[in-house]
Amino acid sequence: MKLLVTGAGGQLGLALGAIQRPALDIVGRSRGDLDITDPSATAKAIDDTRPDIVVNAAAYTNVDGAEADRDGAFRGNAEGPRWLALATAAAGIPLIHISTDFVFDGAASRPYRPDDPTAPLNVYGASKLAGERAVLDADPSALVIRTSWLYRLGSRNFVTAILRLLRETGRVSVVADQRGSPTSATSLAEATIAAALRQAGGGGLSGIRHFADGGETSRYDFALAIRDEGIAAGLVGVSTSVEPVTGGEAAVRRPAYSALDAGAICSELGFQQMSWREALARSFREDRGLLPF
Numbered sequence: 001m002k003l004l005v006t007g008a009g010g011q012l013g014l015a016l017g018a019i020q021r022p023a024l025d026i027v028g029r030s031r032g033d034l035d036i037t038d039p040s041a042t043a044k045a046i047d048d049t050r051p052d053i054v055v056n057a058a059a060y061t062n063v064d065g066a067e068a069d070r071d072g073a074f075r076g077n078a079e080g081p082r083w084l085a086l087a088t089a090a091a092g093i094p095l096i097h098i099s100t101d102f103v104f105d106g107a108a109s110r111p112y113r114p115d116d117p118t119a120p121l122n123v124y125g126a127s128k129l130a131g132e133r134a135v136l137d138a139d140p141s142a143l144v145i146r147t148s149w150l151y152r153l154g155s156r157n158f159v160t161a162i163l164r165l166l167r168e169t170g171r172v173s174v175v176a177d178q179r180g181s182p183t184s185a186t187s188l189a190e191a192t193i194a195a196a197l198r199q200a201g202g203g204g205l206s207g208i209r210h211f212a213d214g215g216e217t218s219r220y221d222f223a224l225a226i227r228d229e230g231i232a233a234g235l236v237g238v239s240t241s242v243e244p245v246t247g248g249e250a251a252v253r254r255p256a257y258s259a260l261d262a263g264a265i266c267s268e269l270g271f272q273q274m275s276w277r278e279a280l281a282r283s284f285r286e287d288r289g290l291l292p293f
Helices: 011-017 039-049 063-068 070-091 123-138 158-169 185-200 219-232 263-269 276-290
Strands: 002-006 025-029 053-056 095-100 143-147 171-175 207-210 241-245
Touching: 002 011, 002 039, 011 025, 011 185, 039 070, 053 070, 053 185, 063 070, 063 123, 070 095, 070 123, 095 123, 095 185, 123 143, 123 207, 143 185, 158 171, 158 219, 171 219, 185 263, 185 276, 207 263, 219 241, 219 276
Parallel strands: 002 025, 002 053, 053 095, 095 143, 143 207, 171 241
Antiparallel strands: none
């Protein structure tokens, strides 16, 4: 099976590229290779590559920057995915599109299910929601997978930032009033491959699903777990500290609660979900060499 990955230089794209399985040919295209907001280039990439399935991991991910660059956010997160979905639909190729927990407002008291009402709090979330709708309008057979709190050691994300701050300053303050489902890019990549195999086989999923590592936690407790793994790996000292703070008035509103219920897709795919804590430990075991320090 040949799988074309757009946004191959991002966290999920890199994790997908690292997967090696017999009869699986993953062709990655980073933004420098393919800008999906260019419809001609997108159609040509599909025609040249002739993949069995496409995974769109390309996105405008700067949450704060999106507030000042609304046009850029919607171009990258809605217009580009629409062109890609139109191209894959025209070619009869299945598409998996990656979205986010930021489509929700955080008012829930239990993990969000795929059919729960959406109400994004910021431009980034609104642009990603528009992208979901654009993809499914262009190709109703496409699969949209929402994920949350994604990380990969070495990439720009919460985990790497916490480790860096603990190494540089010995302490870090982290909000304790935001809860969600941390998700390893490796876990998401494995689930995406499982979904892709189903899609390419003709019995695939369509519509919206959620995937995250199991369970939920606060940003503060997530940071404590990162510190513990960092100490065990010899990356940070035992005297480093993580202090809880309240979110206060952030420049950009984020959902206070965004845990995702991944039960549906795991059941449908027969996929064994890891707990977020197990997935974090695995990341430190397997991806330690990806860190720049």
